[in-house]
Amino acid sequence: MSKADRLRAWAKPRGVPTFAFELPINLAVLATLAALVWAFRADGFSLNILAGAFLFAGLATSWNIVGGFCGQFSLGHSVFFATGAYTTANLYLKFHVSPWLALVPSAFLSAGIAVAVSWPVFRLRGPFFAFATMAFTEVLLSLAMYFDSVTGGSRGVSVPFRAGFANMIFRDRLSYAVLMLGFLAVSLIVLSAIARSRLGYRLQAIRDNEDAARAAGIDVLREKLVAMALSAALTGIGGALFLMYVRVADPPTLFSLFDVGVKMALITLIGGIGTIYGPLLGALFVVVLENFLRAELGGSIPGGNLIVLGFILIGTALFLRRGIYGALTGLVARFAGKPT
Amino acid sequence: MSEILNIIAVGLLLGGVYSLVSVGLNLIFGVIRIVNFAQGEFVMLGMYGAFAAQVALHMDPYVAVVLVTPALFLLGAVVYAVILRPLGGEPMMQIFATFGLLMVLQNVILAVSGGAAYSVDSVLSSRSVSIGPLQFGLVRVVALTASSVVAAGLGLYLKLSLQGKAIRAVAQDRKAAQLMGIDVERVYTITFGVGAALAGLAGCLLSPLYTMSPQIGTNFILPAFAVVVLGGLGSVLGAYVGGFIVGLTEALAGYYIDPSLKDAVLFLMFIIVLIVRPSGLFGHAGAEEVGLREQS
Numbered sequence: 001m002s003k004a005d006r007l008r009a010w011a012k013p014r015g016v017p018t019f020a021f022e023l024p025i026n027l028a029v030l031a032t033l034a035a036l037v038w039a040f041r042a043d044g045f046s047l048n049i050l051a052g053a054f055l056f057a058g059l060a061t062s063w064n065i066v067g068g069f070c071g072q073f074s075l076g077h078s079v080f081f082a083t084g085a086y087t088t089a090n091l092y093l094k095f096h097v098s099p100w101l102a103l104v105p106s107a108f109l110s111a112g113i114a115v116a117v118s119w120p121v122f123r124l125r126g127p128f129f130a131f132a133t134m135a136f137t138e139v140l141l142s143l144a145m146y147f148d149s150v151t152g153g154s155r156g157v158s159v160p161f162r163a164g165f166a167n168m169i170f171r172d173r174l175s176y177a178v179l180m181l182g183f184l185a186v187s188l189i190v191l192s193a194i195a196r197s198r199l200g201y202r203l204q205a206i207r208d209n210e211d212a213a214r215a216a217g218i219d220v221l222r223e224k225l226v227a228m229a230l231s232a233a234l235t236g237i238g239g240a241l242f243l244m245y246v247r248v249a250d251p252p253t254l255f256s257l258f259d260v261g262v263k264m265a266l267i268t269l270i271g272g273i274g275t276i277y278g279p280l281l282g283a284l285f286v287v288v289l290e291n292f293l294r295a296e297l298g299g300s301i302p303g304g305n306l307i308v309l310g311f312i313l314i315g316t317a318l319f320l321r322r323g324i325y326g327a328l329t330g331l332v333a334r335f336a337g338k339p340t
Numbered sequence: 341m342s343e344i345l346n347i348i349a350v351g352l353l354l355g356g357v358y359s360l361v362s363v364g365l366n367l368i369f370g371v372i373r374i375v376n377f378a379q380g381e382f383v384m385l386g387m388y389g390a391f392a393a394q395v396a397l398h399m400d401p402y403v404a405v406v407l408v409t410p411a412l413f414l415l416g417a418v419v420y421a422v423i424l425r426p427l428g429g430e431p432m433m434q435i436f437a438t439f440g441l442l443m444v445l446q447n448v449i450l451a452v453s454g455g456a457a458y459s460v461d462s463v464l465s466s467r468s469v470s471i472g473p474l475q476f477g478l479v480r481v482v483a484l485t486a487s488s489v490v491a492a493g494l495g496l497y498l499k500l501s502l503q504g505k506a507i508r509a510v511a512q513d514r515k516a517a518q519l520m521g522i523d524v525e526r527v528y529t530i531t532f533g534v535g536a537a538l539a540g541l542a543g544c545l546l547s548p549l550y551t552m553s554p555q556i557g558t559n560f561i562l563p564a565f566a567v568v569v570l571g572g573l574g575s576v577l578g579a580y581v582g583g584f585i586v587g588l589t590e591a592l593a594g595y596y597i598d599p600s601l602k603d604a605v606l607f608l609m610f611i612i613v614l615i616v617r618p619s620g621l622f623g624h625a626g627a628e629e630v631g632l633r634e635q636s
Contacts, residue, residue, distance in 0.1 A: 073432055073435070120615045123615060126431055126432075127435060128569075128614065131569065131614070132611055135611050136611065138604075138607045139603070139611070142600060142604040143601075146604070302447075302450050303451050303554070304447070310440045310441065312440075313436060313439060314437050317436045317437040318437070321433060
């Protein structure tokens with residue numbers, strides 16, 4: 001077997017890939033990332049960037065479930081992010097529940113809100129759906145500012161520094177990087193399990209042609225809601241971890257359209273929408289680049305990092321529609337001698 | 341009694357502002373079926389344009405309109421031709437591209453201005469008019485008048501002129517319009533330019549009212565989306581009337597419920613309208629489903 005043949009065999013598995021096929025690849029990818037963390041274990045600055053990249057990789061991966069595979073462009077995921085953060089904060093600060101345990105109600109509450117909100121909104125298609133989810137972000141943001149007994153209002157919530165494993169508060173950056181890697185691992189494996197299951201194929205059918213999917217006997221609304229619930233539950237966990245990581249957050253940060261809701265979508269798009277590893281690649285690229293640019297340009301040109309990011313976004317939409325992942329697989333296929 | 345009159349007046353004047361901003365957005369939305377997230381940034385550019393004209397040429401913002409509006413028309417036409425035309429038929433990619441544009445414009449202005457807050461003066465700034473017991477700032481009255489004139493003018497232009505008829509034809513059926521010999525891409529470019537120019541006009545007229553910041557466009561874009569959805573996709577009259585509905589809702593909710601909840605009330609209403617009557621008050625039924633699919 002020549003090298004090209006082997007590469008081709010690798011790039012194109014026979015038959016329909018199953019979860020059993022995907023899981024080893026998942027684990028290999030995660031092991032590589034763990035090695036990366038280990039390599040930087042003494043470098044607090046890099047570990048911070050890695051933690052941020054893993055968090056957003058996990059968030060983008062969960063957004064990809066509903067945004068990429070099901071084709072529903074939610075711009076309202078910051079609502080679920082904030083729900084998770086506030087649930088954990090309240091349980092921990094008021095009832096002294098360990099944040100680890102609080103992750104469970106955070107996930108369930110986020111999923112519950114997602115289903116309740118999405119039920120009516122899923123009647124809308126395309127940009128109208130995106131609008132409605134964006135509007136929900138605004139509604140909940142002003143409600144969060146108003147009900148300050150739950151959210152701390154505009155002062156925000158702050159979690160006192162009490163280091164300890166049970167409190168999910170660590171002195172070293174390494175633990176946070178590992179924590180976020182764990183979140184990414186869960187998101188990635190859930191996404192793989194969905195993508196390689198009947199649910200995943202039904203979601204893709206809905207994305208590609210909703211009417212045809214319905215005609216084929218798929219309960220469109222139900223599948224969309226399941227996808228939204230899973231996606232929101234993971235996002236809620238991400239929000240809870242984010243809060244324990246930064247330990248202080250106000251509503252404009254948690255409900256931020258640009259820093260949370262839209263960013264998840266942007267990272268997915270840049271990485272490769274509707275692919276399993278695209279969001280991960282996108283997050284590594286965007287978060288690392290953002291930090292680099294902020295360090296290089298932030299002082300001299302305010303907003304310089306966002307100008308570059310904006311151009312990257314336009315460029316991706318214009319020239320790289322399948323994202324970084326699509327470009328890489330295209331390259332692999334070309335090296336394997338397959339016409340693209 | 342004068343209390344409620346006052347609230348209604350405030351709401352109507354605010355509605356004038358929203359109408360002015362929304363008309364261009366709805367034109368782009370209705371004809372090209374592009375959701376332009378950067379529309380608020382065009383308004384912002386209009387404001388900074390008025391500021392630049394005042395600093396460099398000592399122009400009143402109302403005079404600066406003659407410079408800013410054509411400049412934004414050109415910008416809009418270029419943006420459409422370079423960024424959005426190649427993405428035709430992919431509404432989601434267009435959304436992302438306009439989002440990228442939003443980030444670029446916002447932060448370029450931030451980089452240039454260094455984040456300093458600017459404001460412009462007009463000879464009209466400190467004047468006010470009084471009707472009965474009510475007092476209005478003249479600048480807001482001008483904005484209200486301008487939005488009425490713009491809506492009427494745009495409506496007549498679309499109805500009567502050949503170019504306007506072409507725009508409407510393309511909005512109704514792109515393929516058929518093309519078969520009738522209409523240069524569809526040219527119509528789209530002009531429409532996007534006009535939409536951007538209207539935003540620039542709004543920016544100039546509103547510049548004496550607001551302290552400028554690079555993020556100010558975001559304050560307009562969300563109510564403007566609400567206006568478009570309320571009024572109806574692609575309807576000039578809808579955008580005009582929708583502006584007043586949104587303005588009044590904001591004023592009434594701010595007074596009777598709680599000022600900090602006015603956004604929540606507004607957007608709840610927006611979501612309810614979206615669900616109950618997605619085509620809006622003046623839109624064509626079904627537009628929300630057919631309108632944004634690529635016409636084949």
